[in-house]
Amino acid sequence: MATIPLAANFDGDFVLKLVPVDSENTMDDVAAAAAANSVGIHVADQPGRTLRVKKQGTDTPYARDTTVADSGLEPTECIEIYFE
16 A cells, blocks of 8 residues: 555646545545545535546546556546546
8 A cells, every 4th residue: 555646637626636545545536535625615516426537638537446556547647537
């Protein structure tokens, strides 16, 4: 287990945020950590919709149970979080 800082670009937010996550966190955990810094602050909540995570510049989100370690993401790499 290791802490990995990721740059989070939450859809609808105007600020990139550095979010520390654990290498064993799933993408659902990563999305929740990013949401804690954006939803209700700069982004309106969308109850009932699922948060998804993808690597910046890609079209396909990670599977929700993919861990940070398995994703291949490097420290400070940028991810995009959005409501599906």
